[in-house]
Amino acid sequence: MNEISLFRIYVLRALYLLITIGLGINIWPTIIRHATPWEFMHGVELCMMASFSLLCALGIRYPIQMLPVLMWELVWKTMWLAIVAFPLWQSGHLEEKMLPDVFAISLVVLVYLALPWSYVYRHYVKKQGERWRND
Template identity: 40%
Template sequence: MHELGLTRLYLLRAMYLFIAVGLGINFWPGLIYPPPTASGPGTVVQALLGTLALLAALGVRYPVRLLPLLIFELIWKLVWVIAYGWPAWRAGHMDAYASGTLFACMIGIVLVPLALPWRYVCRTFALERGDRWLRSSDASQTGERPVVSPGRNG
């Protein structure tokens, strides 16, 4: 199905497990037992990161299929550090929350690129032909619905 070695698959699984456990410990207690007055933007972040923990747990089973999750993890952390963390640090305006977030983001920025199979990611998500946007010409002429296979060239 894919050409990644077993060592790379275990490295990916370890990364997903690290994310799932880290986020699960920090965010799932608040999702399971929310305070009765919970509302506001903090709850959106908590729900989003709780969902990320669930998907990362699924990545332990399907490490290649969930590679976009690791790419998302890397990109959002880079965006936060560049747009918010680094400027706040340079200006000397780091509170405890920002310092903790910067530390967590830097861990991800270092570890996720080490786990990602970059050649596979580039080949699959940048160079490989994307899914079609329109009906195939055969199906549109006969009036039949196109068959979409779950394979890579579907």
């Protein structure tokens, strides 16, 4: 029995590919060519995004097994939009220089559309968790 349609699997693969290419174009050249030390948080951000791109590349081959990576993406971006961007926009303090980042982060809508929600519910909410000890 196939829990997820082949079409949905290809949608997931396309999303993983889009993320891999997007971050490959934007993050990896900075990582490869950097010549001077980065500020702490800038380095953290670049390394996290680079590792995320590698995990998404793995998701092209294993789209279902790598769902937690997309779920992490969905959670942090949704939180950022709700806790940072929306209040700034609502108060009129969202700076124009932030708009490209807000747009890029708002593409999280693609993750909402691609995730097989019934599978996520069955396997991450409803399913019994792993045992905690050997009894």
